[in-house]
Every structure is written in structure tokens, then in C-alpha cells.
Amino acid sequence: MTGLLIRLFIRHPARTADQRVREAYGILGGAVGLACNLLLFAVKLMVGLLTGSIAMATDAVNNLSDAGSSVVALFGAHLAAKPADDRHPFGHGRMEYVAGLVVAVVIIAVGIDFFKDSFSRIFDPCKVKFSWLLFALAAGSIPVKLWMFFFYRNIARRIDSPVLRATAFDSLSDILTTSVVLLSLWAGTLTSFPVDGVAGVIVAVLVIFGGIRVVRDTIDPLLGEIPNPELVAALEAKVLENPDICGVHDLMMHNYGPGRYFATAHAEMDSLADPVRMHDSLERTEREVALSMPVVLTLHCDPFEKDDPEYKRWRLAAVDAAKRLDGRFHVYDFRISRNAHSLLLRFDLLVPRGCSADPAELRRKFREELCKCGERVHVLVRIEHAYV
Numbered sequence: 602m603t604g605l606l607i608r609l610f611i612r613h614p615a616r617t618a619d620q621r622v623r624e625a626y627g628i629l630g631g632a633v634g635l636a637c638n639l640l641l642f643a644v645k646l647m648v649g650l651l652t653g654s655i656a657m658a659t660d661a662v663n664n665l666s667d668a669g670s671s672v673v674a675l676f677g678a679h680l681a682a683k684p685a686d687d688r689h690p691f692g693h694g695r696m697e698y699v700a701g702l703v704v705a706v707v708i709i710a711v712g713i714d715f716f717k718d719s720f721s722r723i724f725d726p727c728k729v730k731f732s733w734l735l736f737a738l739a740a741g742s743i744p745v746k747l748w749m750f751f752f753y754r755n756i757a758r759r760i761d762s763p764v765l766r767a768t769a770f771d772s773l774s775d776i777l778t779t780s781v782v783l784l785s786l787w788a789g790t791l792t793s794f795p796v797d798g799v800a801g802v803i804v805a806v807l808v809i810f811g812g813i814r815v816v817r818d819t820i821d822p823l824l825g826e827i828p829n830p831e832l833v834a835a836l837e838a839k840v841l842e843n844p845d846i847c848g849v850h851d852l853m854m855h856n857y858g859p860g861r862y863f864a865t866a867h868a869e870m871d872s873l874a875d876p877v878r879m880h881d882s883l884e885r886t887e888r889e890v891a892l893s894m895p896v897v898l899t900l901h902c903d904p905f906e907k908d909d910p911e912y913k914r915w916r917l918a919a920v921d922a923a924k925r926l927d928g929r930f931h932v933y934d935f936r937i938s939r940n941a942h943s944l945l946l947r948f949d950l951l952v953p954r955g956c957s958a959d960p961a962e963l964r965r966k967f968r969e970e971l972c973k974c975g976e977r978v979h980v981l982v983r984i985e986h987a988y989v
Contacts, residue, residue, distance in 0.1 A: 603752045603854040608889045617760050626760045627697075629755060634671030635767060637749055639666045641742045646733045649888060654723045654789075656694075656782040656801040657714040657739060663808060664742075664936035666711040694858015701819035708771065708812030712805050719801025737858065740783055746775045763822065767815040774811040778804045790856070828854040828862065833989045836864065836898070839890055844871055845882040847907065848932040852952070853988045854896070872904035888940060903934065910938060915974075919948055922970035926963070929953050934983075946971065947981040954986050 607614050616622045642664040646961045650659030663726050683693040687806045719989035734943050753769035756762065785800030829938065833852065868886075870879050883900040906912040916935045923930035931951040938945045950963065966979045 603755050623760045626756050627762065630756050630765050633752060637745060638668035641745060642668060644738055645742065648739045651735055652730045653727050654729050654797050655815060656785050656797050656804060657718055659719060659778055659801050659804055660782045663711060666707050687793030691857040691863065692861060694861040697858055698763055698819050698823050701767050702816065704767055704960045705812045705815035705819060708815060709809055711810060712808030715808060716802060717807035718787050719798050722801060723795045726798060729789040729797050731790045735771055736786060742779050743776055746772050763819050767818060771811060771842055774807055778807055822856055828989055836894060838895055839894065840868065840886055843882060843886045845879060864896050865899045867903040868900045869903045869905055871907040915946060918971055918974050919946060922967055923950065926966055943977045943979055945979045949983045949985050951985050951987055960984050
């Protein structure tokens with residue numbers, strides 16, 4: 602069914618990097634969710650009213666909130682596809698994250714309201730009327746929600762959409778919620794215990810925790826989370842395909858919506874090479890990255906003395922010293938300069954963010970290690986942390 606819907610409503614479904622295709626996927630997901638959830642809301646509300654079950658009515662309103670979330674997803678997909686403008690030069694892709702956050706807030710608000718109503722029903726229970734026909738009607742929502750889970754997950758994977766991933770999780774939690782409600786509806790015929798109210802409380806708690814999880818998953822990219830390590834590795838490998846580039850560091854990546862990354866990096870290049878040719882070489886790599894990856898890359902030329910034997914010797918000594926101190930340390934932007942009495946070594950040291958080493962102590966240790974090479978040296982170390 603999912604494949605059929607995609608073929609009917611999505612032109613060029615494989616071109617998920619195209620924002621028009623992403624928008625079409627988002628609209629399809631929102632429209633399907635709206636139709637299915639409105640249908641389930643009507644069925645469950647009817648069952649809840651006819652049986653007098655607060656848990657079933659709560660589950661019905663949960664589906665209504667899901668329908669509202671589908672409307673938010675529709676608008677989110679449409680707004681995220683808007684091109685960049687003067688006020689938003691990086692585009693509107695983060696609207697998908699904002700839409701996902703709205704979905705989460707709606708889920709939590711509905712869950713809190715459910716909890717209050719269900720808790721009061723425990724102390725003031727009402728008679729629940731059981732009917733196998735109504736029970737079967739409500740149970741029919743489970744296979745519908747199971748299909749919706751696979752439908753949303755399929756589309757979310759295709760376009761890397763946090764909104765649809767959140768909606769897929771919500772569909773899965775709805776299956777558990779409806780199962781609890783159906784069990785309480787049947788159990789209410791066997792005991793005078795307020796099963797309906799207790800089930801409503803359980804459902805409300807599940808809804809609230811589901812909303813909190815969605816908040817966590819959607820707020821991280823808004824705050825600025827670490828990019829996918831596989832994407833980082835692929836980008837570095839792509840840059841190093843250029844024979845003029847000997848190394849890459851100081852890579853920073855910023856996400857402006859699924860499939861939209863802006864990145865900067867320092868590319869190590871021979872200081873004796875023609876600067877115009879190096880500039881053209883870097884621009885060629887930037888274009889190749891833009892054509893093959895969802896990244897707009899800006900490269901900064903970082904010249905180093907590629908063939909100077911003294912430079913090589915001291916740089917290798919600094920790298921070896923870093924490895925002896927901590928295998929996670931990385932040396933780059935290495936420079937040397939001499940005066941009449943000593944040699945000055947300047948470089949950046951990449952250390953893990955959890956490293957508590959004192960910079961002055963690191964400089965002292967590096968000086969001790971490098972002085973073993975037989976010359977009087979001064980060491981100037983700048984501590985840096987990775988952003989990827």
C-alpha cells in the first residue's frame with residue numbers, strides 16, 4: 602500500500618535531495634495521517650460514548666490530537682520547502698524541527714488532560730457498558746495504526762524527516778495505548794474495580810512519556826547536535842580525493858534541516874604552490890562536494906612547508922609527543938620559527954571535550970618531550986575542541 606501511494610502521489614520519488622520531492626513526501630504523510638486519525642477518532646469516540654468508557658474516549662481524543670499533528674506536519678513540510686530569502690539565507694529547513702516540537706507539545710498537553718480526567722474517574726467510577734460489536738470496532742484501529750507505523754517509518758527513512766519519525770513512534774505507542782484500553786473495557790465486565798479509570802491513567806502516562814521523547818529527538822537538532830559521523834567521514838574522504846590537499850582539520854558542520862548542511866574546513870596545502878591554482882583547486886572540490894553530498898562546503902587554505910626536512914622532523918616529533926601523552930590528541934596548524942637562541946614551535950592541539958588537562962601543564966609536557974630531540978625549544982600550544 603505504501604509503495605502504491607508513493608507511486609501515485611510522488612513524482613521522481615528517488616530524488617529525495619530535491620526539496621519539491623521532500624515537500625511531496627511530507628504532504629503525503631500528513632494527508633494520510635489526517636484521514637486515518639479522523640476516522641479512528643470518530644470510531645473510538647462513538648465506542649466511548651456508547652459504552653461510557655473514559656479510557657476509550659481518552660484514546661479517541663488522542664487520535665484527534667494525532668490528526669492535529671498531521672495538520673502541523675503538512676504545514677511544516679510546506680514551509681520547510683520554501684527557498685531561502687533575505688531574512689533566512691540558509692532556507693527554512695529547520696521548520697521541520699519546529700513542527701516536530703509542536704507535535705510533541707500537543708501530545709504532552711493532551712496526555713496531561715487525560716491524566717486528570719482518568720484520575721478523577723478512579724474515585725468516581727461510572728458503569729461501563731460492554732459490547733462485542735463495539736469492542737471489535739475499536740480493535741480494528743490496531744491494524745490501521747500498525748500500517749501507519751510502517752508507512753511513516755518508510756517515508757521518514759527516505760527523506761530523513763524528524764517529524765515523520767516522531768509520528769511513526771506515536772503510531773506505535775497508540776497501538777499499546779489502544780490495547781490497554783481494550784483490555785480494560787473487557788476487564789470492566791469481570792470486576793467492580795475502577796479498571797477504566799486506572800487504564801486511562803496508564804494511557805495518559807504513556808502519552809506524556811511519548812511526547813517527552815519526541816521533544817528530546819526534535820530539540821537536539823535545534824540546539825545544534827553533532828553531525829552524523831558517517832557523513833563527516835564521507836566529507837573528509839571526498840575532500841582528500843583532491844591531490845593538492847594533504848590534510849583537513851577544523852571541520853565545522855551546521856544543520857539547517859534534514860539534508861541541508863553548511864560546513865567549513867581548513868585544507869592543508871603546499872605553501873610553495875601557486876596561490877591562484879590552489880584557490881581554483883579548492884573551489885573545484887567545493888563544487889564536487891555540493892554536487893555529490895547534501896553539504897555546502899567552504900574551504901580555507903592552510904599552507905604548510907610540505908618538502909622542508911626540518912619542518913617534517915619537528916612536526917613528526919610533535920605528533921609523536923601528542924600520541925605519547927594521549928592517543929586521542931591531534932596536532933595541526935604546525936609552524937616553526939628560529940631566533941638566535943631557540944626554536945619556537947607553534948601548533949594547535951585537538952583534545953576531547955572531556956579532557957581536563959591544564960593547558961600550562963600540557964605545554965610543559967610538550968616542551969619536555971620535544972627537548973629530547975636535542976635543541977632548546979619553546980612550545981606554544983593552542984587547545985582546540987572538535988565540533989564533529
